[in-house]
Amino acid sequence: AQRVTQPEKLLSVFKGAPVELKCNYSYSGSPELFWYVQYSRQRLQLLLRHISRESIKGFTADLNKGETSFHLKKPFAQEEDSAMYYCALITVQGAQKLVFGQGTRLTINP
Amino acid sequence: EADIYQTPRYLVIGTGKKITLECSQTMGHDKMYWYQQDPGMELHLIHYSYGVNSTEKGDLSSESTVSRIRTEHFPLTLESARPSHTSQYLCASSPLAGVYNEQFFGPGTRLTVL
Numbered sequence: 001a002q003r004v005t006q007p008e009k010l011l012s013v014f015k016g017a018p019v020e021l022k023c024n025y026s027y028s029g030s031p032e033l034f035w036y037v038q039y040s041r042q043r044l045q046l047l048l049r050h051i052s053r054e055s056i057k058g059f060t061a062d063l064n065k066g067e068t069s070f071h072l073k074k075p076f077a078q079e080e081d082s083a084m085y086y087c088a089l090i091t092v093q094g095a096q097k098l099v100f101g102q103g104t105r106l107t108i109n110p
Numbered sequence: 111e112a113d114i115y116q117t118p119r120y121l122v123i124g125t126g127k128k129i130t131l132e133c134s135q136t137m138g139h140d141k142m143y144w145y146q147q148d149p150g151m152e153l154h155l156i157h158y159s160y161g162v163n164s165t166e167k168g169d170l171s172s173e174s175t176v177s178r179i180r181t182e183h184f185p186l187t188l189e190s191a192r193p194s195h196t197s198q199y200l201c202a203s204s205p206l207a208g209v210y211n212e213q214f215f216g217p218g219t220r221l222t223v224l
Contacts, residue, residue, distance in 0.1 A: 009150065044153075044200065044215040086153070097168065098143075098213060100153040 002027040004087050006101035013077050014109050021072040021104045023061075023087030031089045033070040034098070035061055038084040047072075047085070057081070077108045112137045116201050116216040123191055124224050131186045131219045133201035140206035142184040143213065146170060147198045159184060160206065191223045 003026045013019050025031055035047040048056045050063050050070065061072045070087060087101040114135040123129055135142065140161045145153040145168075155168030159178040173195070174188050184203075188195055201216040 004152075043217055046212040049212070097155050097158065098153075099155075099169070100145075102150070102152045 002031075002089060002091055002099045004089055004099055004101035006085075006087055006104050008104050009102065010105050010107070012107045012109060015079055016076050019074050019077045019081070019106065019108075021085050021087075021106065023070045023072065023101060025068050025070065025087075025089050027068075027089055027091075029091075031063075033061070033063060034088045034090070035059070035070075035072050036086045036088055036100075038086070040083070044086070079108045079110060082106060082108045114201060114203055114214055114216040116199075116219050118219060119217060120220050120222075122222045122224065125190075125192055127191050129188050129191055129221070131199055131201075131221070133184045133186070133216060134182050135184075135201075135203045135214075135216075136182060137203050137214060138205075139203035139214070140181065141204045142178070143202040143204075144168070144174075144176060144184070144186050145200040145202065146172065147200060147218075149198075153200060157186065191221075193223045196221060196223050 005024045007022050033050040036044050037047040038044045048054050059074045061070050063070050084103050084105050086103045088098045091097050117132045142159045144157040146156050147153045154170035156170050156172040157168055157176040159165050165176050174186050176186050199219045202213040204211045204213045
């Protein structure tokens with residue numbers, strides 16, 4: 001069965017410090033992974049997806065199939081990065097459904 | 111403007127009442143989804159649809175039902191609300207073509223059943 005685990009419910013770093021939000025997954029097939037973000041009083045929205053190999057707002061995420069991880073990283077955190085972050089994978093076989101992790105609340109301290 | 115709408119945003123209701131949570135989108139998307147999210151927990155898919163007259167149950171068992179009579183409309187109904195139904199309900203949509211398409215989310219309905 002597919003599963004996404006985000007081990008940290010809360011993460012607090014200082015502005016300018018590097019940040020890494022952890023995500024591990026279990027999936028029998030070849031996964032496609034996403035990071036979604038929810039800023040305060042805003043909707044859940046896509047931050048980045050693995051297949052696009054993109055960097056959005058300074059964030060990157062590398063898929064490590066050996067470690068079954070898709071950690072989200074940013075070298076220098078900014079206060080506006082404070083938000084709730086969800087890692088998700090999409091099931092490619094059958095119905096294409098998103099499976100979400102529990103989320104990590106990131107707080108950037110000034 | 112292309113968007114996805116949910117009404118009501120907040121609902122407090124007594125046990126046993128029938129409720130319908132509305133979701134409409136003007137994105138032109140075929141796929142629509144309902145997720146349930148308890149505070150501090152992950153989102154769980156409870157229903158999805160690939161188009162008109164298509165509805166499927168998601169991974170999380172739910173006593174709610176859905177219908178898809180029009181492409182843009184995907185309402186969720188609880189025939190008899192119970193306190194265990196208290197949660198946030200998120201509606202989302204995505205294009206039919208392509209596997210890795212972004213899902214666009216509505217603002218959510220926070221339901222409290224007393």
